[in-house]
Amino acid sequence: MSREQGSLSINSENIFPIIKKWLYSDHDIFYRELISNGCDAITKLKKLSIMGEYEEVDGEKYRLDVIVSPENKTIKIIDNGIGMTVDEVKQYINQIAFSGAEAFLAQYKDKTNEEQIIGHFGLGFYSAFMVADRVTIDTLSYKPGSTSVHWESEGGTEFEMSEGDKETRGTEITLYLNEDSYEFSNEYRAKEVIQKYCSFMPVEIYFTNADAPIEEKKEEEKEEIIDAEVDADGNAVENSDADDTEANEEEKVEDKEPKPINNPTPLWTKHPNDCSEEEYKEFYRNVFHDFKEPLFWIHLNMDYPFNLKGILYFPKINTEYDSVEGTIKLYNNQVFIADNIKEVIPEFLMLLKGVIDCPDLPLNVSRSALQNDGFVKKISEYITKKVADKLSGMYKVEKESYEKYWDDISPFIKYGCLKDEKFRDKMKDFIIFKNLEGKYITLPDYAEANKEKANDKIYYATDLQQQSQYINMFKEAGIDALVLTHNIDQPFISQLEQQDDKLHFQRIDADLTDSFKEEVAEGEEADKLKEKTDALTELFRKVLNKEKLEVKVEKLKNENVSSMVTLSEESRRMQDMMKMYNMYGMDPGMFGSSETLVLNANNKLVQYIFEHKDEDVSIFCEQLYDLALLSHKPLEAEAMTKFISRSNEIMLKMAK
Structure with missing residues (x-):
């Protein structure tokens, strides 16, 4: 066989089904593509x-019209932009994937920039055939002496062109919808899609809904009545109410003027x-339909x-009811x-929640996803840096506001530190914690204030109600603790410990510090305490049927x-981790429990149990254990039932 060379050819009947079915994941996106083309034509x-190559008509207003007809199952998209000549229709419409935007930019690259030109690939027009069996174009170029062009195609692979009868500059595209796409000519569905993609x-x-009923306007005769008053000299004085009436009529006429369904100058472009503050809040309400004010x-x-604009809002999140995932809308031009x-x-x-507009984003051909590009990473890093700069700046300059917002923004900041090393490095000096007095402090502040009593540990509480007994003991001993009540706090403090081996966090119920205890002298006093410990350990293990229960007196x-x-910090963290893995079929109890029951030798009830250990004191042992457990964690259902029943029994005995 002889050697041959040539260019690959693609037949429209082969590639067009791919364009119609696979180019866009959502068929409603044709609205975005065709309206974008119209915007480009005007731009x-x-x-x-x-540039002085076109002279605008005084008072001319650029606009784009979408007209639907539910009865005829048609959609018209009309712009009064640049229009097309016969040659341009042949070049940009008859040749698939020849971008008019690219050609325009190439022609005027030294005189203009591309940031306001939306299209790039030249495939947007063909999205019309995803929803339409037949598409027509009527267009008239801005160039003097141009003739209008009528173009139509059924199915997209064959077309007819002829001289048209359009008399105004611009382009009108008409879609005759296929049976599966009639919904897009419905007024409410059409507005929903347009507002989704084209709001800005x-x-x-x-x-316009072409089939909407026209209200009959009745012409009512209006009598101009000018009330006159007579002054002291008998001269008539004209009442100003007539002028007010005329002004009101003018306002009513203005109110009836059609209004665009989009906002061409969104707040992020300013x-x-x-x-103003109110404009930011109004924009937030309109875009995210959230009527709770952002922080x-x-x-x-x-x-x-690179060119990037946008607004990021810190919403007030009620984690008990709201989803913690926000919404950041990405725009391109x-x-x-x-x-x-x-x-x-x-x-x-x-x-x-927020909006980000970046014309420089490397989008794929359908403008529905990003190309894998190192440039995207730079954009991501920039956004992270700006957020960190805002937060650190607030800490330095508006510390009172920073503290006011901290409870709401701390989960976000801690999550950012866990997920992003660069963010963590920027924010590590601006992490604050609430203490038992409700004041905000940093870790160095805590260490300095508690260096004599905290034993190089950072104590914390996770439930102010459940752990109230421990908290009271800490306060009595003059030891402070941090309040860490959010789910993210546990992995966050683990990360802090990994980053700094001098940090050691310990929950307030992990052990009893020496500050809570009396000093016990060596010798007889220590021996007596050991005797009580051995005796009560044996008794409580027997009564509670817990052979491995550790008891300290x-x-x-x-x-x-x-x-x-x-419960030791290490054991509790292990149990918490096992609970997380329980969803995979692992039993959290398989590692056992290292809970320690601490009995106070100075307490009269404990002394009574020790002195009467041979008598029936099992009810007191059970009650003491459950009371201790209640201040540590909630009782299981069966244990709670027994605790309530036992409490009633004890009260009944006291009453008798």
């Missing part, structure tokens, strides 16, 4: 006007200095080394791309405390 004309496109979009926000505004694209938005920022300074339960 190009504006740029030509700026840079050209005003007007929507400079932060030009935005604060960050306005991103960057031109170099004010065109909606997707929510929560993880390549651009760092994972921990997904707790926020200590002389606590507070004689009102009868019993307590402690």
Whole structure:
């Protein structure tokens, strides 16, 4: 066989089914593509006007119209932009994937920039055939002497072109919907899709339902009545109410003027200095339909080394009811791309709500996902840096506000530290903790204030109600503790310990510090305490049927405390981890329990049990153990039932 060379050819009948079925994941996206094309046509004309190549008509208003007809199952998308000549229709419509935007930018690359041109690939128009059996184009170029063009195609693989009858500049595209897509001519469905993708496109979009009933306007005759008053000299004085009536009529006429369904100048396109607090809140309510005010926000505004604008809001999250996942909407030249694209938005920022517009994003051909590009990582790092700068700046300059917001933003910051090393490095000096007095302190502050009594440990509480007995003992001993009540606190403190081997966190019920105990002299006193420990250990193990129960008898300074339960920090963390793995079929109890029952030798009830250990004191042993356990953790269902029944029994005996 002889050697041959040539160019690959692609037949439209082969590639078109792929475009129709696979190019876009959602068929409703055709609205975005066709409206984007219309916006581009207008943007190009504006740029030509700026460059002196087109003279605008005084008072001319650029606009884009979407007209649906549920009865005829049609959609019209009309713009008064640059329009197309016959040759341009042949070039941009008849040749698949020849981008008019790219050609325009290439032609005027020295005179303009591309940041406001939306299209790049030239495939957007063909999305129409995902929903339409037949598509027509009527277009008239802005160029003097141009003739209008009519183009139509059924199925997208064959077309007809002829001279059209359009008399106004711009392009009108008509979609004759297929049977599966009639929904897109429904007014409410159409508005829903347009608002999803086109809410902030840079050209005003007007929507019309061609089949909506026309209200009959009745012309009512209006009599102009001018009330006159007579002054002291008998001269008539004209009443100003007539002028007010005319002003009111003008206002009513203005109210009836059609309004665009989009906002061409969203808040993120403005400079932060030009935005008021109320505007930020209003934008938040309108975009996210959240009527709880955000805590604060960050306005991103960057031109170099890439173009990025946006607003990130810190919402007030009620973790008991609300989802902790936020919504960050990604835009490209004010065109909606997707929510929560993880390549651009760092994972921990997904707790926020906001909008990010980056024209420089390397999108794939359908503009529905990102190309895998190192540039995207730089954008992600920039966003992370701006968030960290905002938070650290607030700590330095607005510390009172920072503390006020801390309970709401701390889960987000801690999650960010766990997930992002660079964020952690920037925020590590600005992590604060609430102490038992409700004041906010840093770890160095805590260490300095408790260095004499904390034994190089950082004590913390996870449940102020459940652990109230321990908290009271800490307060009496003059030892402070941090309040860590959120689920994320446990992995966070583990990370802090890994980063700094001098840090050792211990929950307040993990052990009894020496500050709570009386000193026991060596010799007879120590021997007596050991005798009590051995005797009570044997008794409680027998009564409770817990052969491995560890019992300690200590002389606590507070004689009102009868019993307590402690669990070592290491054991408790292991149990917590096993609970997490329980969903995979692992039994948290397989590692046993190292709970220690602490009995106070100075307490009268404990002394009574020791002195009468040979008598029937089992009810007191059981009650003491459950009371100690209750101050440590909730009782299991069966244990709680027995505890209530036993309490009633004890009260009945006391009553008798």
